[in-house]
Amino acid sequence: LCRGGLAERLCRLQNRERSAISFWRHQCISDAKIPSDKSGVLIVKILEIFEECTIQVAICQQLEQSPATLSPEDVVINAEEPILKVLFTRETAAHLKSRPQDVIHIYPPWQKLLLRNADVPVIMNTYFSQKVLLSEYSEAREKTCGLTKMLIRKNIISLAQTFRLDDLDDELHQKSSDNQQVACAPQIRNNCNLKQHPLAQSAVNDSLLEMVESQGAVGWREAQVQVVIQRVYCLPARQGYRSHIQGNKPLYKPMSNGGMFCRLCLLVQDAYGMFSEVQLQSLSSTDDIEQYCRRWEGKFCWLAGMKILQRTTRGRRGYNVFVISSLSVPPLIPPSAKSKSISMTTNLPPPSFCYILTVRSGEVHVEVDEEEQISNLYQPPAVHGLKEILRIDGCNKRCSFGAQVLYLRLQTKHSVPINQREILLFVTDSTLQDVVHMIPKVVAVAVTASCVLSTDIIEALSVASRLVFFKDALWGNGKIICVERTVLLLQKPLLCSAAGADLSELTGPVRLDELDSTTQANSICALRGTVVGVNESTAFSWPTCDRCGNGKLELCPQDRELLYCKQCSEVVVTPVLKMQLEVFLSCPSRSQSTVKVKVWQCPGLFVLLTMLLFTQTYEVQSVMGKEVGLLNCYVHSVTSHPNCVALEEIVLL
């Protein structure tokens, strides 16, 4: 600030004024009755109150003397008493809680302003004001009135006034009210909603922005906003889930404290297109997320008294731009308004910010109307076949599809803790299976730790091949990933726009792509070939539990001769012996590479394995040239120098 400038002066004056005001307020509270015979005190009786641009305007009548000795009924409005327009700041108004018919004492220093073209003088700088309670009657009334909400009319200055368009033709005025301008509509609604009888019920609003920005205002806590639930999903909490992988078969075990914890969230949209993410209660993984999706998506919901956690903007964490950008913004004037026809198109960009709200603890603030039918504003996920998704241009697009899960693999990166490891799902659907060439038959879907999976899904996935519905997965860089806000469901949602995608289970055997020059690491394929070599040192056998397949059996503490399975918590009486061996194959489909496969179940090599393991010898002749195939394998790595592909035999779900 400039030294000696006006701004600096005002700052100093302001500080002095502020301390005077707080001193006054303190005095008001402690000393209920300040004698009103000091000179300079303005005594007014409020006739009408309204709010304009955060200033409270009270039309008052100036009284000659304080009607302390008269009861309220006796005070007759003398028509000759001068009318004043008294202005109060927001803080003073909140302190006074004035109503029509109240008598206010305004102590100096206050200021009087006489405008050139107005009759009514304006009183300002009314910081030192106090309401006078005339008798026990008014005191009692004060107490009861203080409990009910007092909604004060808000006088919105129309744009026409702001831009001084008042002198235009009336005809133009008519037109502008019919015109579908953005700014007018919410203002008209404001006027309608807020012009209320003081004891009216709280209005139901349909603007999230308004609700968020009027936070703290009178009546805010009870005001409800009507929104449409576009999506229901879970966001992970700090704990993850624990999983085990035994040999080739992954097993999932819920954490001892009852499971994974996540927070149920709703992505809601109001009638004006504004989005918000509402974080609700914590769920444990045993809760059925799917059920919430089914019951709530597409329905109307009323939010009240939300707490604002964050206001995120595009590009920052928490702004789920990808889900939001897959949803369009509806026309700015909701169809329920009294407008004839809406000629505006709906190709509006998604808003650049989004509020994250949460419920206040202990209070129920979200009411979902489950009975009502699905709202027109609901935008169900658009389902496509995998073939179509692979062809989508661009990056980071949300996509939804149904697919059969063929194989599951846990990504084992030792630097990453087990509950944050990625799961790789290999999926296919009829659009991929029916195609001949150039498009893979199986696609890998990476499920990151931030995507919450319910125990139902996890169990279902590890048991058998299932049709799983993926909602709002992310497609980009040639990969499909399930991240935060992606939901995996076991059942097709009731309402989804399936653009020619067939969501039924696959009939007939599933075919995998055959190993060829385009095969990449971390994929699955089928191969056939002939044995050209055996890596004897890799021959290995181990007992597994016949009940659960656990390969990490231990010696029984009581009897060291027996084996014990920790997962089943029982002794394993008849363990199944598993064997593994690495063989080199020559595959005609990829003849240039050395193909190294870890086999363990291949029937053709069973004899070889047994012989190797138990006799340490084998008949070379019987093995070399032996035909192997068709083997389903997981590709561990593909190297070009040396030209080698390392695979592992797998069993599809």
Place this chain on the structure above:
Amino acid sequence: VPDELLLGLKFIFGPCAVPALDLVDQRSVTRVTSPSGRTLYQVLGSSGKLYTCYSSCHFCTCPAFEFSVLQKSESLLCKHILAVYLSRAVGACQELSVSEEQLTSILLAEEEEEG
């Protein structure tokens, strides 16, 4: 300028008052005129950005105006508009004469930004 007047400004315009006075102190307001008589005001904001305010009606190109005044109807005006009025009142406007084309380009430049 008497103290009461300054306090009165503060009362009515609230948080805009001190920044507006600061802009006046720093002579940030320029009245731009063209030979045809058209005028507009340019205010050098605190961030260094130049905002255009119209003289015929309440308008400023700053985001605060768009938000607090137009959208939320929370303020009467922004600090730039207030600075324009105050500068006019105390005679602290800088004067700048430009050609018609230049004035047009200033006005059009705002439009482009909006679009």
